[in-house]
Amino acid sequence: xxxxxxxxxxxxxxTIITGAAGWLGRGLCNxxxxxxxxxxxxGGITAIVRSSQEAALLADLADVTTVIADVTDxxxxxxxxxxxxxxxxxxxxxxxxxxxxxxxxxxxxxxxARNVVAACTAAGVxxxxxxxxxxxxxxxxxxxxxxxxxxPYRPYLGYGISKMHAEQAVLDGCRAGLDAVxxxxxxxxxPWQPLRQTTFFKMVGSGRFxxxxxxxxxxxxxxxxxxxxxxxxxSLSDADPGSAWWVADARPYTVAEIVSTVQAALxxxxxxxxxGGLKVPQFVSGVAVTADRLLQKAGRYKQEIHVLGEMGAxxxxxxxxxxxxxxxxxxxxxxxxxxxxIRWCVTQGVALS
Numbered sequence: 019x020x021x022x023x024x025x026x027x028x029x030x031x032x033t034i035i036t037g038a039a040g041w042l043g044r045g046l047c048n049x050x051x052x053x054x055x056x057x058x059x060x061g062g063i064t065a066i067v068r069s070s071q072e073a074a075l076l077a078d079l080a081d082v083t084t085v086i087a088d089v090t091d092x093x094x095x096x097x098x099x100x101x102x103x104x105x106x107x108x109x110x111x112x113x114x115x116x117x118x119x120x121x122x123x124x125x126x127x128x129x130x131a132r133n134v135v136a137a138c139t140a141a142g143v144x145x146x147x148x149x150x151x152x153x154x155x156x157x158x159x160x161x162x163x164x165x166x167x168x169x170p171y172r173p174y175l176g177y178g179i180s181k182m183h184a185e186q187a188v189l190d191g192c193r194a195g196l197d198a199v200x201x202x203x204x205x206x207x208x209p210w211q212p213l214r215q216t217t218f219f220k221m222v223g224s225g226r227f228x229x230x231x232x233x234x235x236x237x238x239x240x241x242x243x244x245x246x247x248x249x250x251x252x253s254l255s256d257a258d259p260g261s262a263w264w265v266a267d268a269r270p271y272t273v274a275e276i277v278s279t280v281q282a283a284l285x286x287x288x289x290x291x292x293x294g295g296l297k298v299p300q301f302v303s304g305v306a307v308t309a310d311r312l313l314q315k316a317g318r319y320k321q322e323i324h325v326l327g328e329m330g331a332x333x334x335x336x337x338x339x340x341x342x343x344x345x346x347x348x349x350x351x352x353x354x355x356x357x358x359x360i361r362w363c364v365t366q367g368v369a370l371s
Contacts, residue, residue, distance in 0.1 A: 025254025031105035037112030038065030039072035089130035131184035153178035208242030231300035233274030241355035303330020
């Protein structure tokens with residue numbers, strides 16, 4: 019198959035992926051290593067995982083070599099970067115979104131980024147692509163607002179602060195001579211999903227997903243293959259070190275539209291869906307945000323409360339600069355992406371009802 023050209027730089031001889039057993043990491047390993055795909059990587063992929071159990075998730079992939087290491091342990095990264103050099107690209111996806119303890123935000127997200135930046139600098143890699151988030155920029159002040167290409171940091175709680183610190187570590191590396199760029203995906207969806215996304219599907223299918231104030235909040239989302247396309251384009255672009263781009267689907271969706279689309283996708287795949295959603299007053303989301311702040315201030319984290327608070331807000335971004343500078347064009351829309359996600363769950367034996 020003729021490979022699609024995604025940027026002015028040639029494909030790297032070698033690619034290192036951190037967090038390779040995670041949702042995005044597995045997507046990258048599968049799509050970049052597929053001989054039938056358009057993202058093929060000559061020289062293969064080194065996938066950094068934390069355990070033999072995680073390595074087993076990637077065991078069937080050709081040209082993927084797993085190395086057990088931890089981004090929070092600088093010494094353990096030395097083996098993973100042993101063969102790195104000026105023809106190596108690194109994609110840093112490792113991180114934690116819903117931790118057991120709030121201290122993990124800084125240890126894994128910020129500290130891990132600093133260690134990866136140091137390892138990349140020492141190895142003299144060609145480029146580091148750091149996968150960031152919308153959270154360093156917080157929430158849109160109202161549902162009509164959209165994050166522009168350049169936004170000031172307004173981090174949202176512990177996760178947002180740690181991802182802001184991770185970005186700052188990358189920028190420090192750039193000032194010291196490292197070629198690094200960043201992509202900023204919002205909520206992503208697609209195959210290789212974790213349990214929390216399965217729970218989302220179940221709640222939507224049963225009609226129990228909360229719609230705050232009618233569900234008119236706007237959310238940018240990104241299908242995982244759209245995100246991989248953006249990451250590949252960022253790695254092969256001739257942009258200056260320190261550049262960053264939003265990578266999302268073509269437009270933001272309202273929460274009500276997301277729910278109705280998932281319900282349509284479930285029905286299209288032959289699964290039951292009751293329709294509708296659980297109408298909840300807007301103030302309940304505000305109560306959850308307050309509770310989340312108090313819990314995190316006390317060093318505790320409760321995923322359900324955090325998600326409940328966030329679902330009442332708008333988090334929408336503008337990808338027009340990404341399209342112009344990287345030639346990025348999201349190819350999978352929400353309905354098709356959700357149908358593919360559901361089909362993946364079915365093939366994996368994941369129950370959605």
